[in-house]
Amino acid sequence: MLSPLTLVNGLACAHGSVLDRGFAYGDGLFETLAVDQRSPLRLDRHLARLREGARRLRIPLDDQLEAVISDELRSLCEAFEAPQAVAKIILTRGEGGRGYRPPTGVQPGRIVRLSERPVFPRSHEETGIELFLCETRLGINPALAGIKHLNRLEQVLARSEWEDEYPEGLVRDIEGRIVEGTMSNLFLLKNGELLTPRLHRCGVAGTVRALIIESAQKHGIAVRETDLWLKDLEEADAMAVTNSLIGYWPVNAFQGRRYTIAPWQRLLAPWLKEGVKQC
Structure with missing residues (x-):
């Protein structure tokens, strides 16, 4: 079993804040990608869907943040123990207090994770x-x-x-x-x-x-x-x-x-x- 690699808001750790609205309300999005030869497959399509989802949920995702997510994903692909893997990108609205109303001025949260790719028959x-x-x-x-x-x-x-x-x-x-x-x-x-x-x-x-x-x-x-x-x-x-x-x-x-x-x-x-x- 290969150990997963995880970046939470750019930091190498395996857990996020309990205040994150993704944890509290499922207020966010995710993408699951195949990685082959240390390259994420169809990354452009996945980022496009992530961008569309962020637009519809009104989670700010600008070109700069998208580039950061892409760079972090590629860095984990290079560092992972195997050339084949599963990548998961999670984008949340970020940390917020109690209540459903989305807070203003919140920085979106992000998690990029690589794990062992399952083998199907x-x-x-x-x-x-x-x-x-x-x-x-x-x-x-x-x-x-x-x-x-x-x-x-x-x-x-x-x-x-x-x-x-x-x-x-x-x-x-x-x-x-x-x-x-x-x-x-x-x-x-x-x-x-x-x-x-x-x-x-x-x-x-x-x-x-x-x-x-x-x-x-x-x-x-x-x-x-x-x-x-x-x-x-x-x-x-x-x-x-x-x-x-x-x-x-x-x-x-x-x-x-x-x-x-x-x-x-x-x-x-x-x-x-x-x-x-x-x-």
Whole structure:
């Protein structure tokens, strides 16, 4: 087990202030990145999402602070014991007193952390995974939809529904729409069209999700963001889940139905590699 490396507001330590609003209220954002050969993958995309989340939560994130975060991340990548790792960036509103009202004139807090990268079975990518259907539902809140805020209790509850017999679980909103996996986004192939859930009510708009949508359009493959229901999954020809650490995993089974590994899923690996080169 490799020891994690952590910088809290630029200082080498593993704990922050109990007064930080990220700790007290989940008042902040985070990004999780894969690190390969001591280089954070798709950093530009992650910083762009962090910037958009900060804008929507009204947490000040200027070019200078963004550059500091990027420099700290790269320095930890160089210092880490292994060339492959998982990086986590946390941005909070900063320290504040009691009460929900955001204080004025507060300096944002930041945590940059590197830890050992998990090793997933190669079979997940090569022959696919079976998805679990979670009973926990996601609340609908357009003000927070798409961004990766620190309030993740819904995902914690959903992931607590099974042990390790399934690699991932699928989550619906309170009205029954398919939203995402507990840690991933969903794509399905139906009638020759690539579909993915709309995320304007809830859910996280993943960086790999965006890359796949862009790549599909670039290669002339029809792709559509739309409301999806369990019936759509039953009628799908193929499915896959994606995130920044796993890349993509085809789905071979869900709710008693078997799925094929569609040809378009074999395109995902080169698309992801090309996405790394672009950043």
